[in-house]
Amino acid sequence: MQTVIPFDIEDIDVARRTDYTFKYNTRLGRHGWLRLTPAYSVKLVHEIIRKDCKKGDMILDPFSGTATTGLVASELGFSSVSYEINPFLIWLGNIKCNNYSVRELDALRKQFAECLEVVTVSDGHWIPPIHNIKRWWHNDTLAALASIRNQLVETFGEPNGNHYHNLVWVAFSRLIIETSSAAFNHISMSFREDTVQYGLTQIKLLFQTIFTNIIISAKTQLSGNAQVVYTDSKTLPTNETNRFDALITSPPYPNRISYIRELRPYMYWVKFLKNGSDAGALDWEAIGGTWGVATSNLKNWTPLNNNLPGRLYEICEKIGKCEDKNAEVMSRYVHKYFDNIHSHLLNMSILLKPDAKVNYIVGNSSFYGYFVETQEIIAEIMKQIGYMNVCIHTIRRRNTKKGLLEYNVKANWKLQ
Ligand SMILES: C[S@@+](CC[C@H](N)C(=O)[O-])C[C@H]1O[C@@H](n2cnc3c(N)ncnc32)[C@H](O)[C@@H]1O
Known part of the structure; x- marks a missing residue:
């Protein structure tokens, strides 16, 4: 039976806040070195850290991207570790977060x-x-x-x-x-x-x-310490313990935007990518990856977890029955996204200290007119796993298409 969660959704004006997008970052020193559209807003990360973290806290970002979290944390004097699977982004993130004499x-x-x-x-x-x-x-x-x-x-x-x-x-x-x-x-x-x-x-x-x-x-010296390391955040990193006080991240959304597609020119020129098949293989490892082989592999994919929230199976069934030659593969795409998110949330919980605060900045998506309410499904998965005080805050409207919004799914890891 489907669980109904009494979400604490704030009644706020959901305007298109460009100060809560990557556009806000482009003039902010190191944050503006290279633009990547799915980067989230420096301002948002500042607000979350100021609200949720206290001096000495250790911060985790399991989806580093351009290392926005690591860099903001370091600017504010915090230590952090960020995970990423794209070698170019690991390289870039570490260069951005270094101090130079x-x-x-x-x-x-x-x-x-x-x-x-x-x-x-x-x-x-x-x-x-x-x-x-x-x-x-x-x-x-x-x-x-x-x-x-x-x-x-x-x-x-x-x-x-x-x-x-x-x-x-x-x-x-x-x-x-x-x-x-x-x-x-x-x-x-x-x-x-x-x-x-x-x-x-x-x-x-x-x-x-x-x-x-x-x-x-x-030249600006960073007072904290940030490291970006290669880790597939669907898995449990070796040699890591429950040492994080806060997790702040924006994971991929189930919207088929390929990070590889946008990064290809950089990755080829600085030799982090040698050919198209490498790009597809990398995207298959990524949550929500959709480039080349990542889509065709879906045909043979089987879920790891058979107890995901009921509303996910319902929406996947609806998508799969649409009149489109790709409907079945789209349904599998959405299913795999949340199966991966489940593995991710389960493994990351092992790294969190009791009562650690987590913030997942996510967006909903639309497939053939059906809305996939990512924030609600993630919130349900969190509850299943044992995260506490799960609630959803609306941040902004994402584009002119009605109904596509950005949310913060907040929670605490349980007290031991
Ligand atoms: C939405 S972006 C993060 C953007 C980031 N907050 C920023 O400001 O630049 C999501 C990132 O997650 C990475 N990613 C996807 N699947 C991953 C996985 N399984 N493990 C680690 N990183 C992953 C992608 O390569 C991408 O860089």
Whole structure:
């Protein structure tokens, strides 16, 4: 029988609060180094930490993305650990959360200027094996980027580890996206009609500006400590104990937005991705992944847990019966998403201290006109597992399509 939970939903104005989206982050120093549309708002994380955490608390974010939680926590003097399965995001997150000395930054500035000075455009340099690359960059722009990349490798080596040289590679990642035809919309990325032709001088100037801005924000010292580590948060990490006082995160939503799709240009240029099949394999491991093989694998997928909330089975049945050739696979997609979320919530609870506070920022979705109320299903799963004081707060309206909202599902881990 389906459980009915008396949710504590606040009666607030659900306006489209852009201060509660990634757009708010773009001018905030390190937070704005690279934009990723599913990043959540710095302001929101600030508010949650200020409300839920006290000095010395240890914070966990099991879905790091661009490391917003880790960076905000560190700016406020807290220690945190963030989990992520995408190697590019692990690299980026750690570079964003590092401290850099004035000496390192000065040395880097000098090396960067010398490196840029000697770049000339020539053919034959490595370009990434991105499908339909001409859609992303004009031929001349591509030749200039490839020549710059070649010189960067000679001067700094390929991106690697936490070394301060990586700041140059973050700037290069920003450069490739700024010179591409990618357009960032509210919830995803698309292409502009035309690619733009950049000359070498123009690109060098742009690169210099991006690099300088990154160096300026890298000077700010972070008083906390943040680490981003490779961990599949559907599983129980080895060597971890129940040491976290708070969990603050925005997991993927069941809305078929692929993080891989948006990250591909960066990942190819800085060599975190070698081909399309790697991208599909990575997305299959991700909760809600939907790229390439991640969708076709669904046909053979079987759930781990057969006792998920009744309302999930009902909505999956409705989706599966829709008149569409993909209806069955969409139904499985939604089912797998919540099966994964169940494994995740169960395993993370083992890492939490008694009474730890958890905040999951999630959105609902619509499939063929049927609403998947993610926040309610997650809240029910939390209750089944033993989380206490589960309640849902509405944060904002996500887009003009009526009914798509963002919520915070809050709870406490149980007292022992
Ligand atoms: C909505 S994004 C998080 C955005 C983040 N709050 C930010 O501000 O950038 C969700 C992230 O979860 C990661 N992810 C998906 N499945 C995962 C898993 N099983 N384990 C760890 N990370 C996962 C994705 O790669 C993605 O970066």
